[in-house]
Amino acid sequence: MAYSSAGQPDPAKVLLKRESRALRGRVMLPVLLGVAATMAALGTTWLVARLLAALLGFPGAGWPELAAAAALAVLGAALGLAQERAQLAAGEAARTRLRDLTFARLLAAGPADARSVGERASLVVDRVEALDGYFGRWLPTATLALIAPVLVIALAAWADPQSGLLLGIAGLIYPFAMAGTGIGAATASRRQFEQLERLSGRFLDRMRGLPTLVLFNRQEAEAEALGEAADELRLRTMKVLRVAFLSGTALELLSALALACIAWRHGGLSGGDPTAGLFCLLLVPAFFAPLRAFAAAYHERLSATGAAAALAPLLLDPEPEGLLLQEMPPKVVVTFTEVRLSYDAARAPALDGLSFRVNAGETMVLVGPSGAGKSSVLRLLMGFNRPEAGRISINGQDAMALRPEELRRLSSYIGQKPHLFRASLRENIRFARPEATAGQVEAAARAARVADFAEALPQGLDTLVGEGGWGLS
Structure with a gap:
């Protein structure tokens, strides 16, 4: 504001x-x-x-x-x-x-x-x-x-x-x-x-x-x-x-x-x-x-x-408005159409006229030097920023009509430097889904290859790690 x-x-x-x-x-x-x-x-x-x-x-x-x-x-x-x-x-x-x-x-x-x-x-x-x-x-x-x-x-x-x-x-x-x-x-x-x-x-x-x-x-x-x-x-x-x-x-x-x-x-x-x-x-x-x-x-x-x-x-910033998801869609198709995003009016836009489509099940790689707008695309997808122009759609519907937290429900994100909290490996895995069962946590650990080294630790997934992953090599 x-x-x-x-x-x-x-x-x-x-x-x-x-x-x-x-x-x-x-x-x-x-x-x-x-x-x-x-x-x-x-x-x-x-x-x-x-x-x-x-x-x-x-x-x-x-x-x-x-x-x-x-x-x-x-x-x-x-x-x-x-x-x-x-x-x-x-x-x-x-x-x-x-x-x-x-x-x-x-x-x-x-x-x-x-x-x-x-x-x-x-x-x-x-x-x-x-x-x-x-x-x-x-x-x-x-x-x-x-x-x-x-x-x-x-x-x-x-x-x-x-x-x-x-x-x-x-x-x-x-x-x-x-x-x-x-x-x-x-x-x-x-x-x-x-x-x-x-x-x-x-x-x-x-x-x-x-x-x-x-x-x-x-x-x-x-x-x-x-x-x-x-x-x-x-x-x-x-x-x-x-x-x-x-x-x-x-x-x-x-x-x-x-x-x-x-x-x-x-x-x-x-x-x-x-x-x-x-x-x-x-x-x-x-x-x-x-x-x-x-x-x-x-x-x-x-x-x-x-x-x-x-x-x-x-x-004092107003709460973001938008729709709530009635149910999680089984498949997601993401489309960017002539999207423009600027962080500073005095500088060139981070994204200008970006268009692409990602179908369900497809893998897309964004390639470019620092400042090309790769992180900006991810921020838009997760609702942290909104485009100045253009349209972002999910399954044909305007993604910006959804509340930002609803967009994040549709996303899973791992950054370049993921942060590990001072807690057990199990608690870190369960962080995004506190209600996850023990079986779901173990399945996620196997999928992320955490189970490969956790089995050699003294307490397995219950081993405590320090902030930022201290104690792990």
């Missing part, structure tokens, strides 16, 4: 909004628990204010208020614990959903995806992990930061209208302070993730090619280059953390100022019943507590924005 800089929504925001709707129930549970915990804390605050007034010699509170305050404190702690667990569950649900979606899209893209192995690993692991805190902490905390302060202001205004007004002014100032520190934070976080992705891709690629680096005596130069890239990542990470500390400092200054103003307003709690003044003073920490949590979770939003920007081109 292409996005222009003008007239198009930010793809990162589109992705985050879509996933927020999908996980609304998970996100709202910690919000509801947080509101309940806040109400319990406010009740405790009122009772504590009355008890403190009683200690100062003003009657009106005794053992019943003390017992009620203790009960509300225990209830608030229990609700807070439940809120934390609900936040962890929301983050885990988001992480699982997004990792499954990302992995499925990467598998569906196949060789048409130009990312390196390291970049793909970074998408599935680092980028998805960065979104955990957005759904588990940021969204519930941001929502609660809108609700809880309003409840506190309402109670403060009930006890003393001017104290409520002071808290309301502090609440209005805080977003401007956050905006001042956060204008460049999203850009800094996005650059941090871009650097992390480049470093991950480069490190994994160099590790895979370590024997070649040693042969050409380039290991020290590459180690130095990796060190420079890691140092650049450190500097960009510190820029993001600097923003987080600045926002926290601004909040602490605002909190101290509000507390001083309310204390000045009540004149040292002299001249009558101090319950209202004590209550308003105790409400100041309760007012700023959700805002502190908001500031602490703000970097989760910044990290998520950078991660979502990298995931959006992959996850």
Whole structure:
């Protein structure tokens, strides 16, 4: 999916909004628990204010208020614990959903995806992990930061209208302070993730090619280059953390100022019943507590924005449409008619006017130098790419009308460098058909001549091999 800089929504925001709707129930549970915990804390605050007034010699509170305050404190702690667990569950649900979606899209893209192995690993692991805190902490905390302060202001205004007004002014100032520190934070976080992705891709690629680096005596130069890239990542990470500390400092200054103003307003709690003044003073920490949590979770939003920007081109692409196979055809006839395929409009097409026909049971050999389009033909047959012009038909029907995964059901493919996973030979053979019986696996092993050498191995087809076939010669 292409996005222009003008007239198009930010793809990162589109992705985050879509996933927020999908996980609304998970996100709202910690919000509801947080509101309940806040109400319990406010009740405790009122009772504590009355008890403190009683200690100062003003009657009106005794053992019943003390017992009620203790009960509300225990209830608030229990609700807070439940809120934390609900936040962890929301983050885990988001992480699982997004990792499954990302992995499925990467598998569906196949060789048409130009990312390196390291970049793909970074998408599935680092980028998805960065979104955990957005759904588990940021969204519930941001929502609660809108609700809880309003409840506190309402109670403060009930006890003393001017104290409520002071808290309301502090609440209005805080977003401007956050905006001042956060204008460049999203850009800094996005650059941090871009650097992390480049470093991950480069490190994994160099590790895979370590024997070649040693042969050409380039290991020290590459180690130095990796060190420079890691140092650049450190500097960009510190820029993001600097923003987080600045926002926290601004909040602490605002909190101290509000507390001083309310204390000045009540004149040292002299001249009558101090319950209202004590209550308003105790409400100041309760007012700023959700805002502190908001500031602490703000970097989760910044990290998520950078991660979502990298995931959006992959996850926002529309699902390919097409027909499903009702049944597997017993025979397949493949026809290419004037097929054209380009990867880059500025370069010559990979295929231009290609036509051929392969009947059922025939063997066809594609011969040509590198870049002639042999792999492109296979990609078209398996649905990884679609032709710009021409027609590909299977048994006379338009192959592009089928869903890509249906085309792959009709194909069996072995590349120039087939990958063996770290598993037994039997598991590697069964990889494409997990439901295959033992007899079918053994028949496939004989057909591929694997049985010829597997019989000499200690555990036959159950012998473990390393990634890429390590352990086999």
